[in-house]
Amino acid sequence: MDTIQWFPGHMAKAMRKMEEALPMVDGVILILDARCPNACINDKLVKMFSFKPVLYVLNKADLADPVGLKRVTESFVKDKKQVVCIDAKSKKDISGLYGKIFELLKEKVERNKAKGYFKPVRIMVAGIPNTGKSTIINALVGGKKAQVGDKAGVTRSNQWVKLNELELLDTPGTMPPSFEDQVKAKHLAYVGCINDAIMDLSDLCLELIAELTLLYPDRLKERYRLTDLDKTPIEIYEDICQKRGFLIKGGDFDYERCATAVIDDLRSGKLGRVIFE
Ligand SMILES: Nc1nc2c(ncn2[C@@H]2O[C@H](COP(=O)(O)OP(=O)(O)OP(=O)(O)O)[C@@H](O)[C@H]2O)c(=O)[nH]1
Numbered sequence: 001m002d003t004i005q006w007f008p009g010h011m012a013k014a015m016r017k018m019e020e021a022l023p024m025v026d027g028v029i030l031i032l033d034a035r036c037p038n039a040c041i042n043d044k045l046v047k048m049f050s051f052k053p054v055l056y057v058l059n060k061a062d063l064a065d066p067v068g069l070k071r072v073t074e075s076f077v078k079d080k081k082q083v084v085c086i087d088a089k090s091k092k093d094i095s096g097l098y099g100k101i102f103e104l105l106k107e108k109v110e111r112n113k114a115k116g117y118f119k120p121v122r123i124m125v126a127g128i129p130n131t132g133k134s135t136i137i138n139a140l141v142g143g144k145k146a147q148v149g150d151k152a153g154v155t156r157s158n159q160w161v162k163l164n165e166l167e168l169l170d171t172p173g174t175m176p177p178s179f180e181d182q183v184k185a186k187h188l189a190y191v192g193c194i195n196d197a198i199m200d201l202s203d204l205c206l207e208l209i210a211e212l213t214l215l216y217p218d219r220l221k222e223r224y225r226l227t228d229l230d231k232t233p234i235e236i237y238e239d240i241c242q243k244r245g246f247l248i249k250g251g252d253f254d255y256e257r258c259a260t261a262v263i264d265d266l267r268s269g270k271l272g273r274v275i276f277e
């Protein structure tokens, strides 16, 4: 498939605005998609945050393969990164995250206390598009203050959302300026972190089928009632079209409609809990 590259002007601007806001915050939570956490790491942001405490939040854990997620989390711990896995919709996970944020900034909070004054903790919430930054902020504050949507690029500018003791800065999703690793880029595209409009979804679906055949063959078979995966990815793609009735007049395959359906199935968890790393 064509090279995936997505770094529109508004993202460059968003990164500048984040850099400007950085002196105002005590720490950062970096939100990653638990199905491809390493692919979600934007090195440029990590570099920008190198002088701040950072908590890595692997979100959408409800959609991630638990065995793989445990392995990846352990590798973060081994790299001396502060990490937590959450499902933003779970109250228990959100209160755990709340605790982790204060643990991350313990020194700061205690120093303030010792000086005898109360100051709210300020956190920047950052990450690539569609990882759940705004959802997490809403869950932490218990309201609908930040705008949420099921596509990449919903938040367009920095926005403070405040609780008594915690102030959160929502930021727009930002991609790395360039992708050296196209495998990672593909994984981000599967899970919905890249604007669908810039890609050929049939090409993406073909890549996804090839990868699922290796990683989760039984899920693929079960979901689309396939009997034989000992074929080329395009043959499997066409079998899915056939089984699902994605055909156009004259009996040809409707690759596009099938691509939307398969990619949707992956994103919504209908193909089960997956991890690509
Ligand atoms: N299954 C599941 N879905 C989630 C979770 N967190 C967020 N979502 C969904 O993911 C989508 C994106 O959420 P947002 O909060 O808008 O993501 P964002 O990171 O703010 O996105 P941008 O503003 O575009 O960068 C929404 O459809 C959410 O409902 C989660 O833990 N599990």
Ligand SMILES: [Mg+2]
Pocket (backbone or CB within 6 Å): 133, 134, 135, 147, 148, 154, 155, 170, 171, 172, 173
């Ligand atoms: Mg947002």
